[in-house]
Amino acid sequence: MQAKDIKNRLKYLRREASIVDPSLANRLDEINRWVKDLKPGSLTAKKFVILFLEQLIRDAEVWLRLKTLPSYEEQQTALNALKPSLKFWYSYLFPKWLSESDSKFYIWRQKLMSGEFSGEDSELIALVVDSIQRRGGTVVKRYIADFSMATDIIVSSSHNTSLCVQLTSLSEDFFQDKFNNWESTLRFWKIDKGLLLSYNPGVTDFVDRIVNVTLYNSNNLETGIYLTFSF
Amino acid sequence: MGKDMSIDCQKRLDKFIESVEAAQKLQNDIVRYGLEAAYKYAEDVDGDWLEKWDEDETLQTNFVESVTTFLESDDWVAVSVRKQLQGKSLCEIATQLEDCLRLSESENRVFAIKTVLVESTNFGQINRTFSDENDTVDLLDLAEQLVKRLERIYEQEQYS
Numbered sequence: 001m002q003a004k005d006i007k008n009r010l011k012y013l014r015r016e017a018s019i020v021d022p023s024l025a026n027r028l029d030e031i032n033r034w035v036k037d038l039k040p041g042s043l044t045a046k047k048f049v050i051l052f053l054e055q056l057i058r059d060a061e062v063w064l065r066l067k068t069l070p071s072y073e074e075q076q077t078a079l080n081a082l083k084p085s086l087k088f089w090y091s092y093l094f095p096k097w098l099s100e101s102d103s104k105f106y107i108w109r110q111k112l113m114s115g116e117f118s119g120e121d122s123e124l125i126a127l128v129v130d131s132i133q134r135r136g137g138t139v140v141k142r143y144i145a146d147f148s149m150a151t152d153i154i155v156s157s158s159h160n161t162s163l164c165v166q167l168t169s170l171s172e173d174f175f176q177d178k179f180n181n182w183e184s185t186l187r188f189w190k191i192d193k194g195l196l197l198s199y200n201p202g203v204t205d206f207v208d209r210i211v212n213v214t215l216y217n218s219n220n221l222e223t224g225i226y227l228t229f230s231f
Numbered sequence: 232m233g234k235d236m237s238i239d240c241q242k243r244l245d246k247f248i249e250s251v252e253a254a255q256k257l258q259n260d261i262v263r264y265g266l267e268a269a270y271k272y273a274e275d276v277d278g279d280w281l282e283k284w285d286e287d288e289t290l291q292t293n294f295v296e297s298v299t300t301f302l303e304s305d306d307w308v309a310v311s312v313r314k315q316l317q318g319k320s321l322c323e324i325a326t327q328l329e330d331c332l333r334l335s336e337s338e339n340r341v342f343a344i345k346t347v348l349v350e351s352t353n354f355g356q357i358n359r360t361f362s363d364e365n366d367t368v369d370l371l372d373l374a375e376q377l378v379k380r381l382e383r384i385y386e387q388e389q390y391s
Contacts, residue, residue, distance in 0.1 A: 074240060
């Protein structure tokens with residue numbers, strides 16, 4: 001597949017979306033304009049744009065397939081066939097992002113140009129995601145959730161609940177600010193609970209600890225609680 | 232009848248699940264390979280596609296205009312397409328054809344255009360008979376001829 005095919009797929013989707021869901025069509029227009037104005041400032045920018053667009057296209061395809069199911073009952077059956085974290089993403093957060101103004105969206109461009117999106121903690125997150133999946137959990141990880149919703153991963157385990165989780169290696173000095181920003185971002189998107197994990201890479205077994213706390217709280221954290229843990 | 236409905240329903244559900252799995256596969260590739268995963272999804276990651284994202288729009292506008300002019304002509308392909316797509320504006324058809332032509336594989340272009348020709352008529356709703364199969368062959372032939380014409384127009388636009 002050629003990179004320019006991605007633009008064509010966006011155009012196809014935009015056309016389909018204009019009939020099925022105008023909020024998706026508007027977002028796709030906005031993304032097209034955003035990409036058009038991008039002046040890649042770092043060597044990794046193009047890789048990111050491809051993966052971001054590919055991810056958006058796939059989520060948009062899921063959304064359109066869901067929205068074109070002929071009845072409400074059938075749409076509910078489809079959503080109920082998903083694991084809770086996927087159901088939360090496709091029935092709540094993704095459509096919410098489509099229909100609401102995202103004040104952080106245009107900050108992405110600055111981040112992209114300065115190369116900030118490369119994610120120093122990506123290796124840690126890969127270990128955490130792998131471990132959660134091997135233990136039977138389901139992870140949703142999307143650029144939109146990461147950049148706009150202060151959420152590295154959305155996790156569900158054995159119960160019918162899901163949890164938005166953010167990881168940080170910040171020292172205690174800055175932690176309170178980080179916590180406040182994180183909680184207000186979650187509240188803005190009406191995400192009614194969350195887990196912020198602050199880790200010290202020097203501690204032994206911190207990946208296992210992160211996974212244990214995440215899986216436990218994905219099942220048990222009550223609505224209205226924004227919980228933090230430090231390792 | 233009820234059984235048919237549930238089979239259709241199951242097919243739609245399978246398609247939906249398939250698309251969710253495709254999104255999750257991409258996610259897991261990104262988690263595993265980081266930004267290098269981009270090379271699994273596009274051959275020309277480091278090419279100039281991003282710089283040309285905008286330039287393309289001008290070329291596209293000119294191309295759509297040229298295709299519209301072609302569709303108005305007496306060329307037998309243009310006449311057949313007009314006949315096939317009655318009720319649609321020529322500009323609308325030209326934009327759709329332009330989308331199809333932008334697919335990189337020639338074979339994909341032909342099938343995408345054939346889909347436009349089929350879906351824009353009531354053809355798809357008619358019960359399948361032997362004569363319909365003949366029509367399908369004709370539409371494929373028309374799509375092939377149309378791709379050739381469009382490619383010629385596209386080349387002219389690029390070098391004009």
